[in-house]
Amino acid sequence: MANQITDETIEYVGILAKLELSDAEKEEAKKDMEKMLDYIDTLNELDTDGVEPMSHVFPVHNVFREDVVTNGDGSADTLANAPLAKDQSFKVPKTIG
């Protein structure tokens, strides 16, 4: 394996993804990420000069919607997913913007 993932990197990615990993899980994740990066290196061996970067897999563009309201009151369905609710709102731990 050519790529080495450091403890700091795993720690950082964990913070970004809001994941708490045990030491064993961290070791596992390190190995997985190293494998992925090795695979990317394989792709990097290809000569891609003159190839347009692809932003989407389908050769489709300009898919639009007209600006017309067709959705009604969706609050009941939306709030059915709320673990805690109050005043027709999702109740979450205190968060300051």
Place this chain on the structure above:
Amino acid sequence: MAKQYETVIGLEVHVELATKTKIFCSCSTQFGGAPNTHTCPVCTGMPGSLPVLNKQVVEYAMAIGLATNCDITQVCKFDRKNYFYPDNPQNYQISQLYLPIARNGYVEIEVAGQKKKVRIHEMHMEEDAGKLIHDEWDDTSLVDYNRSGVPLVEIVSEPDMRSADEVIAYLEKLRTIVQYLGASDCKLQEGSMRADVNLSVREVGAAEFGTRTEMKNLNSFKAIARAIEGERERQIELIEEGKQVVQETRRWDDNKESSHAMRSKEDAQDYRYFPEPDLVPIIISDEWIQKVKDRQPELRSEKLERYKKEYDIPQYDAEILTNSKHMADIFEEAAAICGKPKKVSNWLMVETMRLLKENGMEPEDIDFAPENLAALVELTEAGTINSSVAKEVFEKIFAEDIDPKAYVEEHGLKTVNDDGALEEVLKKVIADNPQAVADYQGGKKKALGALVGQTMKTMRGKADPVAINKKLQEML
């Protein structure tokens, strides 16, 4: 001698677009609905839901880009910005990083007679987040996703501004342009226009920029001006003490007139942008750009010229009237109804501006129907009410949008044209004020004013002062 510092400011301005539906779903964008009533699986980030782009968003964004002299990016796409926050149900925001809709523009501003170009780096389309309300009772936050997915454009300027005055001039200019396009109402208080201020200071003459901070939570022009002054002083103080300015996001508290750091540098922002796989690219043809250009409504400068020519309104007045699209609309409608553009202009220029100022309001907040202003002009023109009563009635129109005809009728405010009734009152005033009468008859012409005043007071303002004057002279 103390060192001289220069403030360097760039702005990120978010504008909520005036579409009927959200950017990626057919939920209503209406402001003020009961919590979570304007939501669906798309704007609440339910697994398996797919966004579909609102065409009107692209057209508004193009219109703003063209009106701010930008190049339209003809191959344009969306990207995903990843972050966790309760107001963001997908855990990412669909935005544009690599190919934003418009780039390389500018607007021209004027401060103290000096013209200056503020360059626009880029402008992109994105979705707004939900709203968090702090619940004092159980010390939690309540999330309303009605605003989640409301379309925004973010307009990013170059660091071209050097003072709060230039910042306000730039914002006013942007606001006028966007309002005239009908692309947004741009109300700072309601959050349909929001500005983040990037500010750094450096010694005058320095080639390099200093370290900048970003200031959020600025919801009025006054707050923006105060925040700029406060942050400039804070940074200069740090530098003078030999300390470092830390690059960070700060939240302005306008009540305390100070700011505090929002995100620490340890919690570095790493958004891991990548191309949005759920949305296909947008290809904008020359024909489409031309179509949007052709549809462009009358711009402010055109309206201003037309007011001068068509209504014979002086330059200064036309500037005030057209400074806000809302005010201009009221002017035109009221003038069309009563056919007296100059009188309508006068009410807007003098009384309306005075009341706005007294109440700390913006022209956007004017809430009366043009019909009522037109009716008031007609009442005064016909001599049904005199000017002091008209002023009183106008205050009612301004505050409560009352129908002036009904109000005047109800409160008996019509000018008394009945000669007999006036004579009765005058007789009494003359009898009650022998000194003033004597003074007048003794040659002091000014004494007449006191008698007219007394008469107006007795008649509770309902008489015509000119008529009183004439009648008094006859009687004495």
